[in-house]
Amino acid sequence: MSLHIMYDHQCPKCAAYYIPYEQNIVCPNCGLDENEVDDIVPQLVHSANYQKNVYGCYTPIAWWVGSFGDHVALLLFEILDKFNVQKEKEFIEFSREYVDNRKWGNQLYLKEHIRNLSYKVYLEIENKQDN
Numbered sequence: 001m002s003l004h005i006m007y008d009h010q011c012p013k014c015a016a017y018y019i020p021y022e023q024n025i026v027c028p029n030c031g032l033d034e035n036e037v038d039d040i041v042p043q044l045v046h047s048a049n050y051q052k053n054v055y056g057c058y059t060p061i062a063w064w065v066g067s068f069g070d071h072v073a074l075l076l077f078e079i080l081d082k083f084n085v086q087k088e089k090e091f092i093e094f095s096r097e098y099v100d101n102r103k104w105g106n107q108l109y110l111k112e113h114i115r116n117l118s119y120k121v122y123l124e125i126e127n128k129q130d131n
């Protein structure tokens with residue numbers, strides 16, 4: 001089994017999916033500031049660590065995408081796994097290249113949003129390992 005992130009959020013103005021995961025995160029598509037904060041990072045970290053502990057890598061073999069949160073989680077897991085198999089680059093540089101090289105289709109607005117969120121999740125995972 002895997003720990004899913006049952007989370008969906010759409011901008012009320014432009015309907016773009018995104019996650020206001022901390023204060024001052026505005027809609028990455030239209031810039032609307034909803035003053036909403038959904039504390040999703042701990043769930044992402046928990047799910048990532050669970051995957052890693054049980055299966056040895058972050059990306060699940062099978063991952064049913066049941067929500068936008070699952071979609072984002074899968075992207076983050078891929079970034080974390082690919083980061084771990086290379087040793088040359090720091091996370092910020094690596095994640096920038098990853099999102100630059102990925103095909104985003106009509107979700108290009110998510111590019112920086114996902115990169116910033118991946119860095120936050122990465123730091124949380126690193127901090128927990130130190131404790």
Ligand SMILES: [Zn+2]
Pocket residue numbers: 011012013014015016027028029030031032
């Ligand atoms: Zn919007």
